[in-house]
Amino acid sequence: MSTATETAPPATDTPPAATAPSVRARSGATRFLTSPMAVVSLVLLAAFVVVAVVGPTVWGDAASATRPDAVLLPASGDHWFGTDALGRDIFARVMVATRLSLVMALSATAAGAVAGVLLGGLPVAFGARVQRAASAVITTWLAFPVLLVAMLVVILLDAGTVTAVIALAVTMTPSFARLTQTLAARVGGSEYLAAARLLGISRTRQLTRYVVPNIAEPVIVNVTLSIGGGLLALSSLSFLGVGVQPPDFDWGRLLSDGFDQVYTSSAAALGPGAVIILAGLTFGMLGESMAAHLRGGRTRSVGRGGPGALAVAPMPVALAEPVVGALLEVRGLRVTFPGPHGPRAVVRGVDLVLMPGEIVGVVGESGSGKSVTMTAIAGLADPTAHVHADRMLLRGEDLLALSPRDRSAALRAIGMVFQDSLTALNPALRVGTQLAEVPRAARVAGTARPSRRAAHQTAVAALGAVQITDPERRARQFPHEFSGGMRQRALIAMAQMSGPPLLVADEPTTALDVTVQRQVLTLLRRQCAENGQTAVVVSHDIAVLGELCERLVVMYQGEVVDAFPTADLRTPERLAHPYSRALVRALPDLSTDVTQPLATVEALLVAPGSGPEDRPEDRPEEEVA
Numbered sequence: 351m352s353t354a355t356e357t358a359p360p361a362t363d364t365p366p367a368a369t370a371p372s373v374r375a376r377s378g379a380t381r382f383l384t385s386p387m388a389v390v391s392l393v394l395l396a397a398f399v400v401v402a403v404v405g406p407t408v409w410g411d412a413a414s415a416t417r418p419d420a421v422l423l424p425a426s427g428d429h430w431f432g433t434d435a436l437g438r439d440i441f442a443r444v445m446v447a448t449r450l451s452l453v454m455a456l457s458a459t460a461a462g463a464v465a466g467v468l469l470g471g472l473p474v475a476f477g478a479r480v481q482r483a484a485s486a487v488i489t490t491w492l493a494f495p496v497l498l499v500a501m502l503v504v505i506l507l508d509a510g511t512v513t514a515v516i517a518l519a520v521t522m523t524p525s526f527a528r529l530t531q532t533l534a535a536r537v538g539g540s541e542y543l544a545a546a547r548l549l550g551i552s553r554t555r556q557l558t559r560y561v562v563p564n565i566a567e568p569v570i571v572n573v574t575l576s577i578g579g580g581l582l583a584l585s586s587l588s589f590l591g592v593g594v595q596p597p598d599f600d601w602g603r604l605l606s607d608g609f610d611q612v613y614t615s616s617a618a619a620l621g622p623g624a625v626i627i628l629a630g631l632t633f634g635m636l637g638e639s640m641a642a643h644l645r646g647g648r649t650r651s652v653g654r655g656g657p658g659a660l661a662v663a664p665m666p667v668a669l670a671e672p673v674v675g676a677l678l679e680v681r682g683l684r685v686t687f688p689g690p691h692g693p694r695a696v697v698r699g700v701d702l703v704l705m706p707g708e709i710v711g712v713v714g715e716s717g718s719g720k721s722v723t724m725t726a727i728a729g730l731a732d733p734t735a736h737v738h739a740d741r742m743l744l745r746g747e748d749l750l751a752l753s754p755r756d757r758s759a760a761l762r763a764i765g766m767v768f769q770d771s772l773t774a775l776n777p778a779l780r781v782g783t784q785l786a787e788v789p790r791a792a793r794v795a796g797t798a799r800p801s802r803r804a805a806h807q808t809a810v811a812a813l814g815a816v817q818i819t820d821p822e823r824r825a826r827q828f829p830h831e832f833s834g835g836m837r838q839r840a841l842i843a844m845a846q847m848s849g850p851p852l853l854v855a856d857e858p859t860t861a862l863d864v865t866v867q868r869q870v871l872t873l874l875r876r877q878c879a880e881n882g883q884t885a886v887v888v889s890h891d892i893a894v895l896g897e898l899c900e901r902l903v904v905m906y907q908g909e910v911v912d913a914f915p916t917a918d919l920r921t922p923e924r925l926a927h928p929y930s931r932a933l934v935r936a937l938p939d940l941s942t943d944v945t946q947p948l949a950t951v952e953a954l955l956v957a958p959g960s961g962p963e964d965r966p967e968d969r970p971e972e973e974v975a
């Protein structure tokens with residue numbers, strides 16, 4: 351069956367010299383600065399900061415000098431926003447008020463954010479009871495109207511600048527607390543925090559090392575967005591006469607004063623109003639740009655056309671003719687991640703050819719690049735990854751020549767079964783509801799979207815097809831109510847629902863016990879045979895792959911070092927690569943002498959990116975076996 355060839359071209363660690371700019375590894379800051387909205391907001395912010403710093407020095411005199419001969423003048427070349435009832439230049443007063451307005455908004459937001467983060471985040475380290483109590487406090491607090499709370503604070507503390515800041519901070523605290531609580535709950539339920547607890551790591555350390563770093567980014571984005579809202583709220587308080595009191599003045603105070611003369615000089619109110627709106631927009635745009643940047647960077651689920659997507663081979667590469675009839679042909683796949691010492695190539699020149707209907711196993715030790723290879727092929731590479739290929743044909747279609755949108759559509763021919771069934775299924779949705787999303791999302795263009803009921807029935811049938819008993823009842827359960835084997839089968843059902851011609855299963859049985867492992871593998875093989883599907887199954891376990899696959903591809907240190915029919919496992923001495931031979935010899939069987947230590951694959955480990963002299967094929971065989 352094996353008409354394909356996999357070879358390991360000479361590896362180099364340097365990334366391709368010329369690559370598509372869209373996927374060139376760029377620093378986060380550089381990527382952020384490519385957004386026009388981010389640039390505009392930063393320029394505006396810089397202008398506001400400069401005015402806040404130099405405003406009182408430059409415009410201080412004009413802002414405070416009273417001129418009885420220039421009272422209530424309309425806007426003109428000399429007085430852009432006109433003059434007030436004492437003849438003071440309103441534009442100069444707006445410029446001078448910038449400092450107080452910004453300082454108040456920043457202080458109130460910072461105080462509200464710190465209080466909110468503490469209220470929302472601290473309980474995570476103190477267990478469920480404290481979390482429930484904090485949650486009740488936050489919910490009650492949120493239920494009070496913002497203006498009412500602000501007024502209450504003003505009544506209790508007397509109107510003034512500091513009171514306005516405190517009032518705003520008090521109204522902001524519960525929303526920051528709710529955000530932090532939601533984010534912290536996600537971290538609180540994570541496996542890594544559970545592991546930290548098991549290891550006896552102190553609560554303070556849990557909070558500072560595990561909770562805070564994982565919630566910091568969205569909180570910072572929210573703080574930035576809130577500064578704009580804070581500015582507007584403070585201006586409203588001053589406008590209502592309960593904020594900054596004379597002789598101090600902020601933008602809201604000036605807006606309030608300007609309203610008194612709106613019929614004689616509209617610029618007196620419009621000027622401060624426009625500046626308030628511009629400042630609000632500036633912080634809003636900055637926050638939105640940061641949020642978009644984070645979504646597109648670390649937190650966004652990896653897409654099939656964005657960063658991390660496939661780079662079009664930039665230069666003509668001398669390649670052999672395409673393999674006739676291949677379902678998938680990948681040549682020269684390279685994946686590089688940015689590292690502290692420059693780009694790190696973790697997949698180096700991988701070739702992979704799959705013929706229709708075959709099941710191919712990809713085996714290799716942990717970190718050899720199996721998952722990265724598969725996710726890169728499926729267009730699901732991490733957004734920080736730099737993916738490059740010389741050729742990539744899927745069902746005869748040249749993925750490198752397609753637009754990101756068309757490539758995305760073409761890649762729907764690949765169904766993925768992920769390794770960790772617990773994280774691959776949304777814990778908040780019933781299994782049936784999740785599966786029902788597939789037919790509703792994957793409807794054929796031009797046809798009506800299936801009804802919820804029809805989609806649900808399809809989901810139930812799909813669960814039945816993977817031998818989940820009582821699928822109707824199971825479809826109404828949440829993933830945590832399933833056993834590991836059932837979840838894995840539900841994932842297989844989900845991947846199969848859109849009938850993809852190619853199934854990629856990344857370690858589908860790693861977390862399962864041997865009996866369930868066998869059931870899942872049998873199911874995979876039967877489903878592929880029944881549906882005429884091609885499958886690539888990734889595993890560390892050469893024995894598992896030997897049972898399931900017709901052909902094996904061995905990866906080591908980011909390269910394909912060997913490829914052979916599964917039958918060759920019986921004659922390891924015929925395998926071409928020492929690492930493959932070592933892997934097979936390390937497999938115990940019934941003839942293994944149980945009185946002797948099991949054979950192991952010894953010290954081959956060198957980091958990807960090491961020179962060729964460190965690679966196993968360059969070592970004497972006895973060192974390997």
Ligand SMILES: Nc1ncnc2c1ncn2[C@@H]1O[C@H](COP(=O)(O)OP(=O)(O)OP(=O)(O)O)[C@@H](O)[C@H]1O
Nearest residue numbers: 687696714715716717718719720721722723732890
């Ligand atoms: N997002 C990432 N950023 C940086 N390096 C990464 C990233 N994802 C993977 N790597 C690196 O790529 C290399 C290959 O990882 P990969 O997950 O493909 O290994 P694997 O062979 O699938 O291992 P395992 O069997 O343990 O899942 C590893 O050195 C890993 O640290």
